[in-house]
Amino acid sequence: MSSELAVAKPRHRKFADMLTGSTGNGLILTVLIAMILVFTITSPAHRFLSAGNFTSILADTSQILLLAAGETFIMIAGGIDLSCGAFVVFSSVICAKLVAGLSATPEQASNLEFPHLALGLAAGIVGGVAAGAAWGWLNGWITVRWQVPPFIVTLGTLGMSLGAAQIITGGLNVPGIPPAFQETLGIGKIFGIPWIAVVAAIIVGILWLLLAQTRFGMRTYAIGSNSEAARRAGVNVPRQTIQLYCLMGFLAGIVGVLDVARFNTASIAAHTTDNLQAIAAAAIGGVSLYGGKGRMSGTIIGAFIPAVLHNGFILLGFEPYWQEVAVGAVLIIAVYFDQVRRRSTGSRVQAPDDDAGATTPNGNEVTHGSHAT
Amino acid sequence: MTEQHDDVLVATGITKSFAHVRALRGVDLTLRRGKVHALVGDNGAGKSTLIKILSGALQPDSGEILMEGEPVDIASPETAQHLGIETVYQDLAVAEALDLGENIFLGRELLRRGLLGHFGFVDRPAMRERGMEQMQRLGTKVPSPSLPLESMSGGQKQAVAVARAAMWGGRVLILDEPAAALGVRQTAQVLNLVRRSAEESNQAVVFISHNVPQILEIADDITVLHQGRVCLRCAKADASVDLLVRAMSGALDSPADREGTE
Numbered sequence: 001m002s003s004e005l006a007v008a009k010p011r012h013r014k015f016a017d018m019l020t021g022s023t024g025n026g027l028i029l030t031v032l033i034a035m036i037l038v039f040t041i042t043s044p045a046h047r048f049l050s051a052g053n054f055t056s057i058l059a060d061t062s063q064i065l066l067l068a069a070g071e072t073f074i075m076i077a078g079g080i081d082l083s084c085g086a087f088v089v090f091s092s093v094i095c096a097k098l099v100a101g102l103s104a105t106p107e108q109a110s111n112l113e114f115p116h117l118a119l120g121l122a123a124g125i126v127g128g129v130a131a132g133a134a135w136g137w138l139n140g141w142i143t144v145r146w147q148v149p150p151f152i153v154t155l156g157t158l159g160m161s162l163g164a165a166q167i168i169t170g171g172l173n174v175p176g177i178p179p180a181f182q183e184t185l186g187i188g189k190i191f192g193i194p195w196i197a198v199v200a201a202i203i204v205g206i207l208w209l210l211l212a213q214t215r216f217g218m219r220t221y222a223i224g225s226n227s228e229a230a231r232r233a234g235v236n237v238p239r240q241t242i243q244l245y246c247l248m249g250f251l252a253g254i255v256g257v258l259d260v261a262r263f264n265t266a267s268i269a270a271h272t273t274d275n276l277q278a279i280a281a282a283a284i285g286g287v288s289l290y291g292g293k294g295r296m297s298g299t300i301i302g303a304f305i306p307a308v309l310h311n312g313f314i315l316l317g318f319e320p321y322w323q324e325v326a327v328g329a330v331l332i333i334a335v336y337f338d339q340v341r342r343r344s345t346g347s348r349v350q351a352p353d354d355d356a357g358a359t360t361p362n363g364n365e366v367t368h369g370s371h372a373t
Numbered sequence: 374m375t376e377q378h379d380d381v382l383v384a385t386g387i388t389k390s391f392a393h394v395r396a397l398r399g400v401d402l403t404l405r406r407g408k409v410h411a412l413v414g415d416n417g418a419g420k421s422t423l424i425k426i427l428s429g430a431l432q433p434d435s436g437e438i439l440m441e442g443e444p445v446d447i448a449s450p451e452t453a454q455h456l457g458i459e460t461v462y463q464d465l466a467v468a469e470a471l472d473l474g475e476n477i478f479l480g481r482e483l484l485r486r487g488l489l490g491h492f493g494f495v496d497r498p499a500m501r502e503r504g505m506e507q508m509q510r511l512g513t514k515v516p517s518p519s520l521p522l523e524s525m526s527g528g529q530k531q532a533v534a535v536a537r538a539a540m541w542g543g544r545v546l547i548l549d550e551p552a553a554a555l556g557v558r559q560t561a562q563v564l565n566l567v568r569r570s571a572e573e574s575n576q577a578v579v580f581i582s583h584n585v586p587q588i589l590e591i592a593d594d595i596t597v598l599h600q601g602r603v604c605l606r607c608a609k610a611d612a613s614v615d616l617l618v619r620a621m622s623g624a625l626d627s628p629a630d631r632e633g634t635e
Contacts (some may be wrong), residue, residue, distance in 0.1 A: 214493040215482045218471065222479050225470035232450065232460075234480030292470035 025286060025298045027337055031330070032301050032308065039312035048315055055194060057307050059262075062200035063088075063255045065303040067278035068285075069207045070248035072299045074150075075282055076211070077244050078224035078291025079143070083154040084252045085274030086162040087135045089267065091256025093165045093174065095128030096266035100176035109176040117178055124260070129253035135161050136249015140242030150245075158275070165268060174266040186261035196258050203254065208296040220244065224291025277306065280327065284334045305330055380441075381406050381544050381577040382427070382458075387436035389422050396422040397433070398601040403594075404545060404577035409567060411592035412581045415621050418598040420581050421549065427579070428460040428547050429453035440544065459542025463553045466534030469523035473515055474500030476522060477507060477537045507536050511569045513562060528559025532566055539570035546570060548580035552587070564591045585617050599623045 039048040047053060067084045074081045103120030104113055114120065135157060142153045188195045211217035222230040223237055231237045255274075259267055285302030287294030309330075310323040382404040389397040397419045404410050414420045425431040427438070429447040438445055440456055447453050453460070467476050475482075478500045484490035501518035508515055513532045515525060522530050531551055538546055548567060552560035568591050571578040582588050588595060595612050597605035597620040605620035619625055 209494075213495065215484065215495050216493055218475055218482060218495055219479070221470045222468040222475075225468035229466060229468050230479065232462075234451075234454065292468070 025295065025301055028285060028298060028301050028305075028334055031334075032305055035305065035308050035312065039308065039315065043312065043315040048312060051192060053311065053315070055189070055192065055197075057304070057311050058197040059194045060310070061303050061307040062194070062196045063258060064274065064277050064281060064306075065204055065300065066200050066251050066255050066258075067248075067274055068281035068299050068303045069204045069296065070251040071278045071282045072285075072287050072294055072296055073207070073211060073220055073244050074248055075279070075287045075289060076224045076291060076294045077220045077241065078227065079150040079241070079244070080279065080289070081139065081154045081245065081248050082151065082275045082279075083135065083139060083158040083161060084248055084278060085271040085276075086158040086165075087132045087249055087252035088256045088259060088271045088274055090135065090161040090165040091128040091132040091253040092259045092266040093168050093256075093268065094131040095124040095257045095260045096174035096177055097124075097168065098127045099124035099178070099181065099260065100174055103178050104176070106176060109178075112179070114178040114180070117180060120178070121181060125257050128257040128260070129250060132253020132256060133246055133250040136246040136252065137242060139249065140245030143245065144238040144241050165266075169266065169268055171268065173268055177260060177264045179264065181261050182264045184261075185258070186264065196262060199254075199258065203251070204296070204300065211296050216240070216243075221292055224293075226292075280331045281306065284331055286334075286338050302334075379406050380404070380439075383439045384423075384427070385437050385439075387423065387426060387438075388434045389419075389426065389431065390434055395601055397426075399436070400598065400601070400603055401606075402579075402596060402603075404579055405594065406544075406577055407571055407575045408593040409571050409578045409580065409591050410594045410596065411588040412579055412596055412598065413583075413585075413588060413617060413621060414598035415623075417600070418621075419601040420598055423598070424460070424547055424549055424579070424581060427453070427545070428458060454541070456545075457543030458545040458547065459538040460547040461531075461534050461538045461549065461551055463550050467522050467530050467537075469530070470521055472497075472501065472521055473508070473518045473533055474502070474504035476533050477504040477540060479537075481541070504536075507540050508532070510573055511536055511539065511566045513566055526559065528555050528562045531555060531559070531563050535563060535566050535570065539566075539574055539576065542574075542576060544576060546574075546576045546578045548578065550581050550583070552582070552584070560587065567591060585614050585621075588612075588617065589614065597621055597625075599625075 036048070040046050067088070070084065071081060099120045100109065101120070102123050103109070103117050104115055108115065139150070139153055139157055142148055142157075143150045146153075185195050185199075190198060211220065219230065219235050219240055222233070222235060223240060227237050259270070281303035282294065282299045283289065283302070284305055285294070285298030285300065287299060287302075306323065306327045309326050310320060313323050313326075314320050380403050382402075384400070384402045387397050387400045387402075388395070400419065400423060402410075402412075402423065412420050412423065422431065426433050427447065429450040429452050432448070438447060445456055447456065447458070450460075468479060471479065474497060475495075483496045483499045483503075485494045485496045490496075497519075505515075505518045511532075513529075513536070515529050515533065522533060525533075535546075535548065535551060538548075546567075551567065552563050555563060564587065567578055567580060570576060580592075589609065589612060592609055595605070595607050595609065595617070596603055597617060599620065600623065604623070604625045605616070607616075
């Protein structure tokens with residue numbers, strides 16, 4: 001669809017181009033809207049569309065969305081990060097330890113007195129985010145310096161950071177978090193929207209601009225598309241690769257801090273599948289595992305689909321486990337359709353323009369794409 | 374004076390060995406401003422080694438390189454770029470996910486004015502516009518400057534790569550078999566572009582090729598390498614298919630030379 005438009009009137013696509021890029025997200029957006037419609041119509045008393053339910057979907061999606069946004073950058077640059085969920089746990093432990101330890105003594109905390117609340121929260125937030133960023137930096141550094149594939153590097157740091165979190169806590173949840181943290185950032189709302197969702201929206205918005213509009217974003221696509229060409233063009237590929245993994249770790253750190261706020265403790269046993277959920281969200285949204293392709297808009301849609309399915313199934317009285325089955329199927333189907341569409345897009349765009357240049361306009365290569373479909 | 378500066382790059386006595394293989398055994402090469410120089414030879418003749426030395430990817434064991442009369446040490450690809458030497462490789466030339474403007478300005482992006490520019494916001498319309506101007510100047514067209522290169526034909530992609538190199542290569546443009554992977558028609562496009570680039574930008578162009586008719590079509594000067602030595606150096610007017618083929622196959626080597634090998 002969008003590719004025909006691209007050939008017919010390239011100039012009118014500027015805005016659409018900015019938001020969705022040349023590949024567009026038409027199909028997956030349609031799927032999301034269809035899901036919302038179906039659940040709205042079939043849920044008892046159309047509860048799916050209620051404000052309360054939407055709020056809950058937003059809160060559920062925010063954390064995965066932040067990780068998926070980071071994964072979008074990494075995957076577009078041709079990498080992958082399996083460690084982000086474990087970094088969330090590690091960061092939440094650091095955050096919780098700092099908040100609990102600096103806000104009050106254990107005796108004061110048991111009486112719900114927190115004399116150094118501001119100090120504790122500030123240290124916890126900064127420390128948690130910094131811990132995530134540091135792990136991310138390590139991922140990037142090893143990937144670049146030792147030339148170990150990111151799949152292996154991040155698999156390794158997944159285990160290391162999760163183990164370290166267990167060592168620090170002895171495998172127990174961290175007590176003594178001031179309730180004020182949860183009441184404000186954790187479950188607090190502004191204009192009916194959870195603070196967590198607001199924080200996620202602002203950060204993802206900034207990342208969207210970073211990816212779509214800035215030099216950093218453009219070079220991210222270049223690295224994933226052809227890192228050798230990028231290097232020869234003068235892009236400092238190693239430095240930017242480290243920055244990308246650092247960004248991912250930074251986001252994991254933020255998610256860890258949000259987690260402490262949300263659940264009032266470090267969730268040592270949670271987030272075991274966050275990494276896969278984040279990668280799935282990006283892939284459902286059209287981010288290619290081979291690098292060079294993808295949009296933040298797609299990832300946002302991709303992150304909401306699992307949450308909508310989960311929520312809708314519960315409202316319809318299905319076992320919520322069906323959500324995992326459905327998300328798996330959606331993931332495979334989305335990537336399949338995306339590949340089919342890309343192949344056909346290639347041929348359709350190529351056909352009208354192949355007369356460019358000096359000589360005969362009847363190119364043979366025009367037919368390649370149509371064979372593929 | 375002007376005579377000297379017409380010779381943009383002069384390499385003399387270049388040697389290079391890898392372990393026991395003597396890839397280059399004292400090669401001379403002169404690149405003239407605004408002229409296309411074909412570097413010809415069979416596989417293993419030393420063309421690629423010479424090109425890699427000129428583009429900074431390899432260091433010669435001995436020999437001297439002068440650029441506009443000044444001795445230079447092309448220590449790295451970055452140094453080469455600073456000296457105004459730009460290289461187009463057979464592949465690996467473009468980032469297919471990016472559009473024309475982005476590819477041409479990759480690494481030298483145009484930023485927006487004002488505050489947004491400070492935050493690294495790129496000016497895509499300006500890059501596309503100037504990219505299209507460059508393509509037109511070189512007499513080639515692409516469908517739309519906002520399409521990613523992956524939706525273009527192989528010839529168009531290589532044309533973008535050449536246009537990019539021509540835009541930034543101030544003095545010397547090196548093309549390593551720019552048409553190796555292309556069809557006949559696309560090859561013609563790219564060769565036209567190479568020709569135009571030399572004339573329009575007044576650059577010295579070196580290109581490697583195996584294709585003798587192609588060489589005779591666009592080269593001004595021809596150097597044939599055989600087993601690490603220059604075995605023929607001539608102007609287009611003096612060349613013929615027969616002469617080039619004999620030179621490439623080593624028939625012009627002196628007997629002494631041939632004894633020296635292997």
